[in-house]
Amino acid sequence: MTLSDLQIQGQRALVRVDFNVPLDSAHHITDDTRIRRAIPTIQALLDGGASVVLMSHLGRPKGPDAGLSLKHLVGRISELLGTDVAFASDCVGDAALDVTQQLKPGEVALLENLRFHPEEKAGDEFFAGQLAENGDVYVNDAFGTAHRAHASTAVIAKFFPEDKAFGLLMHNEIEALNKVLATPAKPLLAIIGGAKVSSKLTILENLVDRVDRLIVGGGMAYTFVKAQGGAIGTSLVEDDMLDKAKRILEKAQAAGTELLLPQDTLCADDFSAEANTAIHPTHAIPDDWMGLDIGPKTRKAFVQTVLESRTILWNGPMGVFEMDVFAGGTNDVAEALAKVTAEHDAFTLIGGGDSVAAIHKAGLASAVSYVSTGGGAMLEVLEGKVLPGIAAIQD
Numbered sequence: 001m002t003l004s005d006l007q008i009q010g011q012r013a014l015v016r017v018d019f020n021v022p023l024d025s026a027h028h029i030t031d032d033t034r035i036r037r038a039i040p041t042i043q044a045l046l047d048g049g050a051s052v053v054l055m056s057h058l059g060r061p062k063g064p065d066a067g068l069s070l071k072h073l074v075g076r077i078s079e080l081l082g083t084d085v086a087f088a089s090d091c092v093g094d095a096a097l098d099v100t101q102q103l104k105p106g107e108v109a110l111l112e113n114l115r116f117h118p119e120e121k122a123g124d125e126f127f128a129g130q131l132a133e134n135g136d137v138y139v140n141d142a143f144g145t146a147h148r149a150h151a152s153t154a155v156i157a158k159f160f161p162e163d164k165a166f167g168l169l170m171h172n173e174i175e176a177l178n179k180v181l182a183t184p185a186k187p188l189l190a191i192i193g194g195a196k197v198s199s200k201l202t203i204l205e206n207l208v209d210r211v212d213r214l215i216v217g218g219g220m221a222y223t224f225v226k227a228q229g230g231a232i233g234t235s236l237v238e239d240d241m242l243d244k245a246k247r248i249l250e251k252a253q254a255a256g257t258e259l260l261l262p263q264d265t266l267c268a269d270d271f272s273a274e275a276n277t278a279i280h281p282t283h284a285i286p287d288d289w290m291g292l293d294i295g296p297k298t299r300k301a302f303v304q305t306v307l308e309s310r311t312i313l314w315n316g317p318m319g320v321f322e323m324d325v326f327a328g329g330t331n332d333v334a335e336a337l338a339k340v341t342a343e344h345d346a347f348t349l350i351g352g353g354d355s356v357a358a359i360h361k362a363g364l365a366s367a368v369s370y371v372s373t374g375g376g377a378m379l380e381v382l383e384g385k386v387l388p389g390i391a392a393i394q395d
Contacts, residue, residue, distance in 0.1 A: 039080050054110045056142070121150055136163065141168070190312075192214065227242045231284050314359075
């Protein structure tokens with residue numbers, strides 16, 4: 001169900017957005033990406049003759065918290081939409097209804113922080129019904145919270161059995177994941193990085209026999225190297241994951257999936273941007289050295305693998321990219337993704353907080369096919385899970 005399936009003329013569209021944006025100490029928005037990504041859905045509804053009621057959470061309040069009030073967002077939303085946005089001091093009850101029931105087509109209102117009420121995270125059905133009173137149709141455009149079975153993301157949909165749909169952002173997220181998981185152009189490559197195998201184990205297990213090639217980089221690579229009998233110095237390792245790493249290696253071999261690990265590593269004698277550095281074979285890192293980025297041979301090999309692929313999923317950096325001295329491998333992968341997108345029309349999907357941060361830091365977010373807005377939600381899809389926020393619309 002998409003917006004085109006809804007009758008919205010003269011209706012109040014109740015839209016779950018993800019406006020969980022960072023604020024500074026003065027309550028100014030420091031990154032409005034999530035708001036900007038929701039604007040096309042809001043504008044489409046307004047253009048279709050609807051009024052729009054926006055609802056979101058912000059932060060992790062334990063109850064009403066002035067510092068986490070969505071009123072801090074009203075000015076920026078109004079600016080982006082080019083129209084004044086009304087604000088309701090609560091998301092349910094008279095304080096909300098007094099605002100939302102007065103809306104005329106073309107007008108927009110924002111409800112107060114959903115998580116000021118514990119019933120939101122609890123998925124309380126009565127609370128969901130109270131929220132539903134603020135709209136005639138329901139639109140879920142919050143992919144970043146689609147993995148939560150909260151009142152506003154999943155339970156509320158049952159109060160709109162026919163009048164519910166995905167917003168444009170949610171639709172685009174689902175389409176992007178389908179291009180990787182359901183209908184990929186071959187060869188299909190997954191690049192999985194980050195610190196720990198334990199945080200990506202289910203993803204690796206779900207993808208290893210579905211992709212043609214699998215690159216494992218970042219800190220998690222050293223657990224795989226140690227599982228193969230390599231010496232990794234003081235590099236990050238999860239000894240309780242060694243058997244699971246072996247199982248993934250065996251599963252890859254049985255499936256005919258090429259699993260690539262770093263051949264060489266940029267090592268340091270301390271976890272510091274000012275540390276001494278040296279290149280060592282990844283399977284032979286000296287005792288007092290730790291791997292903090294992939295080495296030059298690996299960078300070349302990984303880039304070549306990206307350029308030979310036609311569908312690529314990237315989740316997780318290749319090293320400690322926050323320190324410029326250890327960002328080379330991550331930046332090389334980012335540049336290769338941009339190049340294969342432009343020159344070979346490959347589909348490149350970037351997802352997960354650190355990967356998104358890395359592609360933005362490299363200045364290449366607009367040069368890849370799609371940058372996902374949902375870290376945790378995307379990870380659960382890659383693990384093979386059905387997201388409650390998606391299932392509630394499809395039901």
